[in-house]
Amino acid sequence: MITNLLIDLDGTLTDPKPGILNCVHHAMTQLGHDCPPQDELLWFIGPPLRESFQTLLNCSFEDAEEAVTIYRERFSTIGLLENEVFDGVADLLAEQSSLAKRLFIASTKPHVYIHPILEHFDIKHWFERVYGSELDGTRAVKSDLLRYIFSELNLNPDKTVMIGDRVQDMDAAKAVGVTSVWVDYGYGDEAERNAAKPDHICDSIEELGALLNAI
Numbered sequence: 348m349i350t351n352l353l354i355d356l357d358g359t360l361t362d363p364k365p366g367i368l369n370c371v372h373h374a375m376t377q378l379g380h381d382c383p384p385q386d387e388l389l390w391f392i393g394p395p396l397r398e399s400f401q402t403l404l405n406c407s408f409e410d411a412e413e414a415v416t417i418y419r420e421r422f423s424t425i426g427l428l429e430n431e432v433f434d435g436v437a438d439l440l441a442e443q444s445s446l447a448k449r450l451f452i453a454s455t456k457p458h459v460y461i462h463p464i465l466e467h468f469d470i471k472h473w474f475e476r477v478y479g480s481e482l483d484g485t486r487a488v489k490s491d492l493l494r495y496i497f498s499e500l501n502l503n504p505d506k507t508v509m510i511g512d513r514v515q516d517m518d519a520a521k522a523v524g525v526t527s528v529w530v531d532y533g534y535g536d537e538a539e540r541n542a543a544k545p546d547h548i549c550d551s552i553e554e555l556g557a558l559l560n561a562i
Contacts, residue, residue: 349508350449350506350507351448351508352448353453354451354510355453355509355510355513356456357456360433361468362432363429364392366422367392368391368392372385373420374415374421375403375414393511393535394455394513396487400418427460430464435551435553436470437470441473442556454478455486455488457479457480457481458481461477479492480492489515489516492519493520493522494523502525504524511529512533514539514542520545527546528546528549528555528559530549531550532552
């Protein structure tokens with residue numbers, strides 16, 4: 348029986364699209380670059396920010412660092428709350444908590460941003476611990492983050508699930524030997540999902556709740 352839930356944030360519990368992509372546009376504009384339309388930048392939601400800027404700008408790590416700095420100038424004050432919780436999330440968290448499940452945030456977003464987001468939407472109290480990356484990029488790779496969580500909590504992999512919407516979530520689950528659950532309402536597309544080969548796929552919050560009650 349699954350008793351430990353490692354849950355991604357962006358694209359899994361909340362829809363961060365406006366905040367993230369507005370901040371990407373801000374960084375690109377400040378650096379003097381044209382920015383692609385937002386619908387062409389959905390791949391930015393989830394993966395490590397520095398790597399994404401390196402891809403978008405076709406630039407060095409140092410130039411990507413400048414883009415990240417400018418991005419965070421806006422994100423830390425405005426962008427993090429240009430966001431909304433998916434319908435049904437509060438009920439899902441309440442139900443799983445009532446069943447004595449241990450809930451943890453496992454996101455590669457810096458934890459200094461995760462806490463105010465969870466507090467703003469009044470869902471932080473459902474989580475035993477909140478895990479994220481550091482601003483310097485430490486634990487920005489999802490598998491590194493999960494290994495860190497396991498080293499801290501000594502979780503039983505057979506009783507643990509990783510829930511997310513990107514290939515990084517599924518690969519990290521495999522790296523630590525836990526069940527992987529892909530949510531299809533997030534930002535990973537069909538090709539990414541098929542490449543990720545998750546153990547389970549859920550089309551909705553309601554389907555996710557039913558799965559967690561069954562495994």
